[in-house]
Amino acid sequence: MWGFSIQFWEDVFKWSTLGAFVFGGIGVISAFISAWVGYHITDTAQRDADRKIAEAHAQVAKAHLEQERLKEKIAWRRLTAEQHDILVSMLKGHPMKVWTSFVGDDPEAATFRDDIDRTLQEAGIKTQYFSGWKVAVGLQITDAPGQDHDLLVAAFEKAGMPIVKVPAQKMFLGELGIIVGSKPPPF
DSSP states (O other): OTTOOHHHHHHHHHHHHHHHHHHHHHHHHHHHHHHHHHHHHHHHHHHHHHHHHHHHHHHHHHHHHHHHHHHHHHSOOOOOHHHHHHHHHHHTTOOOEEEEEEETTOHHHHHHHHHHHHHHHHTTOEEEEEEEESSOBSEEEEOOOSHHHHHHHHHHHHTTOOOEEEOOOGGGTTSEEEEEOBOOOOO
């Protein structure tokens, strides 16, 4: 064949087949090793990505909690349904007269005073209001000793509304007065 002996062609065939077998085996082994290494690299990369995603979710949750905390601090004060119910249940059946007042130029204080005033009226308490305060901070009650004063303080405390006692005011003529001052700063 083409000027070469049969023995030569048999040797070419034998060595070509042996080379294909050896290089094919090396190829299969290389593919297996490549797949195994690739699997482990992918698994490691996925675990690292999962860890980073979990850390990012934790940071987002932390930022969301902080945002909600700040919103709560700057939100207007309002009576919750639970606070309303506590005040009404504790004060109902105890007739008294209470002044409710607020800082006149503070719409947040005026709104909170309206909530308190409506609740007191629902409890059967007669209210009058005054809006001439220029400066007052927080929720205050005039110190007018007696059962009505003590009951009012106890009701507000049970409702989770800390109330600060302040000296009796001339305008209230010794009567009970709730002063809704501006919301204290959040810090």
